[in-house]
Amino acid sequence: MPQLEQIHTYLGQIFWLFVTFGLLYIVLWKAALPRVSTILQERQERIDEDLRKAEEFKQEADDAIAAYEKLVAEARSQAQTVIRETNVALAADAAARQDALTVRIKADVAEAEARIDKARTEALANIQTVAVEVAQAATIRLIGKDIPTDNAEAAVAAAMRERG
């Protein structure tokens, strides 16, 4: 086995191990690893910073949403108030008109009834006159005798009273 037979190469192997490994160690220690460490650290800081900013923006957005919702709620309640007030005003107006209309209708009805009464009274009066004339004409035709107007009037009035 060369590992155990080539003893004269041990010193050379170990020498070059120390030279190469020593060089590797020093360059890694002084140059390469600090650089990687810086890169990782900077990235971590950047990520933390970005997360912090995102958190801030989220907070701002939440605030804006809250303000907006508050505004909407206020507007809604204002609108409700306006609607209620308008409803009340409209109802009052309607009631007032209703009352005015009722009064006018009643007046019209009373006037109309008065006219109807007058018309009926006149009509009744006319009926009596016509009845007297009809009675006189009928008497002439039936018995050929003219009766005086006064008698005919009295007879018609008596008959009308009798029939109601």
Added chain:
Amino acid sequence: MATEKHGGEQHSPLEQFEIKELVPIEIAGNNISFSNSALMMVITITLILMLMILGTRKRAMIPGRWQALAELCYEFVANLIRDTVGNEGRKYFPFIFALFMFILIGNMLGMVPYSFTFTSHIAVTFAMAMVVFTGVTILGFAKHGIRFFTFFVPPGVPIWMWPLMIPIEIISYLSRPVSLAMRLFANMLAGHTLLKVFAGFVPALGAAGILPLAFVGALTGLELLIAFLQAYVFAILTCLYIDDALHLH
């Protein structure tokens, strides 16, 4: 060992582990030649540094592919340390990261055909394990001084058991670098040898060679998993040892 090497086969499955000197270097009588093992180490650290430095060059807020991979490696090891040692482990992060990536890429490059796996050599794994062991022991003494020895007294053990328990604890402590080194070395050695042995069957069996070929395919997948797993185990055990040294049980 010798019979295997000269056992008539043209290519021994162990030949792949041979160290070949590419550039002979000798300083004060010590042979520190630049070998295929050293070449793979250089390629390994070049790849890691390219990934970690060129990959993160743009410092992009939204990472590209290479930067995402570099960050993935970084966070994987960072989580590993956080889970085992806690926040005190941050100081040892560069070392654990270098260790994990070095073993991981070394193991992975070893899976490339005709390349060389430097982690399959006991000299390398033992040297790494000894660095961890020595470092952790020094850390323990620096943190706790002489009280570090209380680490060898398991809590809740009656005093008459101490003569038995303390030697056991000391032996288990001293065997840490051995087990750490052997685990990585043996896994890499066994896996690569097995791959080579089965690959050798493919031409030998002719048409039936499709069977060992399929097996080699499956085994390669397993070896990739093991390459990652051993780097992970080495790193996590180092973290646990550091945790022990910091908190003494």
